[in-house]
Amino acid sequence: METASAEIPDPPPVARRTLLRGSAIAGLGAFVSSSSVFAAPDPASGGPEPSADGLLLTKFRDPLRTPPVLRPRDRGGHDELTVRMRTADVTVHSELPAVRMWTYEGSYPGPTIETVRGRRLRVTWENGLTGSIPVTAVEFGRPGAPMPDPLSNYPGTQGCQDVAAVAGLEPWAAVHLHGMLTGGGNDGWMENLLAPGEVQLSAYPNDQAATTLWYHDHTHHVSRFSVYAGLAGLFVSRNDEERALDLPRGRHEVPLVLSDRNFALDGSGALTGRLVHKVEMVGTKLMRAHAAPYTLVNGVVWPYLEVQPRWYRFRIVNTANSRIYRLMLLADGRPVPGALQVIGTDQGLIDRPLPVDGALNLSSGERADVLVDFSPFRGRSVKLVNTMEGVTPGDSSTRHDLLEPDVMQFRVAGRGSTGRFTLPKTLSPTFRRPTxxxxxxxxxxxxxxxxxxxxxxxxxxxxxxxxxxxxxxxxxxxxxxxxxxxxxxxxxxxxxxxxxxxxxxxxxxxxxxxxxxxxxxxxxxxxxxxxxxxxxxxxxxxxxxxxxxxxxxxxxxxxxxxxxxxxxxxxxxxxxxxxxxxxxxxxxxxxxxxxxxxxxxxxxxxxxxxxxxxxxxxxxxxxxxxxxxxxxxxxxxxxxxxxx
Missing domain, CATH: 2.60.40.420 (Cupredoxins -  blue copper proteins)
Structure with a gap:
């Protein structure tokens, strides 16, 4: 499969911005064939596992990455920040060649912009992208009903045809900060496009509840390809009310940016790392909702995270093009009711923690702020899985684009303090439902x-x-x-x-x-x-x-x-x-x-x-x-x- 040949520009000088925590791009590890022999995982403590047949990558081989944090500079009456879009090669799995992507600051997802409520923010979004879009867009289908095992469940483009006019798309951009209350002139209007070398200047009042937002490309007609190419990142705001709760923080506060992707195969049947956007057309060219077989969390395919036997805070964001994630935590293959405690929604903290007894359903663009106590699983592993009604949690369903239901693995340490955190009875005393x-x-x-x-x-x-x-x-x-x-x-x-x-x-x-x-x-x-x-x-x-x-x-x-x-x-x-x-x-x-x-x-x-x-x-x-x-x-x- 042909790959993009555009030259990747040098990264911008670090002096222009404050990047805290290491870069989200890990070094490319040694390539390991999916048929490599590895020790059978201990079902208690966790370890790598083979993925579903045909997907060619090992699950839970790579650790979860935390996106770098980008904090604005104080300019007196307001804060300022510059974020540059650039083409980069990103490692998403140690058994897969680096993936050419369009990114913010060279990482996928882009850096997490962290701010404080009430500090007005001005962002300069610079378009430094190069080359044509690094995505191969294809479609397939047959007359009649959808396929029981559609080609979108698997990598490669065999049996598909190219989608017209996508391969040559140039790097125009328009940045939308999803969920930010700002005037229309700063919202990233989808037809006010930036050419390479141009900038979008956006002023954000930043006067809303502490919460998790996300920024992404909103270019009219082609956002399904530009976001898929990698143009997405988180935005976190904090305030005094949130700090007073003493919620898990530092390495115990973890973003989980969910997305799905597919990749091309070369002539030998090996994965190339080229992004493939593949959709099924039914009957007279009706497009089914996009779904890809590889689940990425923070830009890593099926990662694992080593955790202590204590409470953690997870900011979960669904940035997938179309897929709905119905999330459950499984221990010993069985759901753990109430394991996910919701403390916040798209726009901030709610009044009290609410347990999720079934699945946490997040459609594209939705966010949830949740707490999880790993102390009952000391010395064991648990999985976060995507589920479907009518399908046993943890089982696959090819008909419903759920060939590989696993999302990620948590490996809980056998030792370590459980911490001093107690689930608060009250979260936001200022929150109330409308009457x-x-x-x-x-x-x-x-x-x-x-x-x-x-x-x-x-x-x-x-x-x-x-x-x-x-x-x-x-x-x-x-x-x-x-x-x-x-x-x-x-x-x-x-x-x-x-x-x-x-x-x-x-x-x-x-x-x-x-x-x-x-x-x-x-x-x-x-x-x-x-x-x-x-x-x-x-x-x-x-x-x-x-x-x-x-x-x-x-x-x-x-x-x-x-x-x-x-x-x-x-x-x-x-x-x-x-x-x-x-x-x-x-x-x-x-x-x-x-x-x-x-x-x-x-x-x-x-x-x-x-x-x-x-x-x-x-x-x-x-x-x-x-x-x-x-x-x-x-x-x-x-x-x-x-x-x-």
Whole structure:
């Protein structure tokens, strides 16, 4: 397989920034064939293990890396930082040649930017990328239903065809700090692109709760390839409230940046390290959600981490293009209920720790702050695994792109102090869920309906408006773009589509400092993580709906989609968020409307102004399921009367 031949620029002088902790790029180890003989692992203490057949790499051979930390410089009234994008060769597994990637500061993931709440931050994002995109994009498929064991489960490009116009993509960039409340001019607008040698200057108020955000490329139309090429990193803010808790810190506070990747093979069948973005096309060229067989944590394929028998804090971030991670901790092959204690969500600490009894479900873009006590596993090993409903935790499922379910291994020391940490009963005394009195009353909610593929064979995002009853009575059903919804009280609301494509106009226009109710209704068979720029929100409810009344051919309701029952919010959905999954997180049931429909209602606040977007954060869906969003001063909307 041909590899990129662009010259890699020298790293920038260290004097220009403060890199704390060692570089995330490890030296390239000796190549070891996947068939190499190694000692059988002790099931108690852990060790390397063979991966699933066909994946050619050993699990748990390489230690987990911690991304380097980058702290800004104090400039008096604000802090400053320069982050450079550059092409680099990154080691992701000791049995794999170095992988050519587009990176921030030469590492994948990029350095963790660490700040203090209230310190205004100005970042200069420099585009120093070279060469064409270091990703081979291919697709495969056959008429009819999806394959029971799709080629995306395995490395290589055999049986695939190239995706047009990807190989020559030049290194344009646009940086979005996901979850930061900043004006539209600093948000990394996806069409304000940087050419190599140019810079993006962004000012971040940095006046929000201590939490974990992440930054990534947001280039319109190609973010699924540019993020896959390596353009992602963490952003951590801290405050006094968090420090007062005396949570695990230092080497006991560990980021876990989750992603998945695939690689090319050479003529002999050996892995080359070339990134391969491979998707299955079903029927008349309908793209399935992207899923790759190799799970990376902090840029290492199936790593291990040696831990002490004590409490640890993990900042877990799903940066995968589309994959939903349903995470469980397994000991002796069995799930450990309550092992993951959620203390924070996308936007900071919650009021008290909440145990996860099943799986921790994180869709693309979501984050969770969790605590784990390893003292019950002294001298043993435990695994973090990805799971699927209907599949025994730890087992594989080729049909559901879960050939290798293992994520990473924790090797718990037999000796060592358990530390003095005690799980606090109260985390954030300032946190509270919105009450009835906090919500807007009297106005109509915004409606966003998520629909399966139409004539263009791509999923669709419909912005809707409620119709007056007199208007609705004259409509013949089913009609294209008309959806009726029957709620728990039996009230039927008729919705009319107002926009679908990115350039349809009629953008949602929101009042600055306003609070709105948004209702996401998923009529499709696939879950969608929905992200709103320039805003944060609380998830109010999750409800199941019967969506069999939606006519997928006509693209409208033959009869109302109707309420089935309330669903439970998960622990990491009870805090403030910027991304929420709409649709079931587990197994997708086959059939025309196999997955129960779902409605998720959120209360959104808009503290900043400007032009942004709201969209699906499955990057393969982003270019189709994206709409503009404008937040402006309320007075400006009415100034000058109606002369214009």
């Amino acid at each position: 009835h009195h906090d919500l807007p009353h009297g106005g109509r909610p915004r409606w966003v309906v998520l629909v399966g593929p139409g004539t263009a064979n791509v999923p669709e995002l419909w912005e809707m408006e409620e119709m007056e009853q007199s208007e609705a009575e004259g409509i013949t059903l089913p009609s294209a773009g008309i959806v009726q919804v029957e709620d728990a009280e039996g009230t039927v609301t008729t919705l009319r589509r107002t926009a679908m494509h990115y350039d349809d106009g009629n953008a949602f226009t929101v009042a600055h400092r306003g609070v709105e109710i948004w209702k996401y209704l998923n009529l499709a068979a696939s879950p969608h993580p929905m992200h709103i720029h320039l805003a944060h929100f609380h998830v109010l409810s999750r409800e199941n709906y019967d969506v069999t009344g939606f006519d997928r051919v006509v693209r409208g309701s033959a009869r109302p989609v109707s309420f089935l029952g309330a669903a439970q919010l998960e622990a990491h959905e009870l805090g403030e968020k910027d991304t929420v999954r709409v649709g079931t997180a587990g197994q997708i049931v086959p059939g025309p409307n196999g997955t129960p429909g779902e409605m998720v209602t959120v209360a959104v606040r808009f503290p900043v102004v400007g032009r942004g977007v709201h969209h699906c954060h499955m990057l393969e869906h982003e270019q189709h399921m994206v709409r503009p969003l404008v937040v402006g001063p309320a007075a400006h909307r009415h100034a000058g009367g109606h002369h214009h």
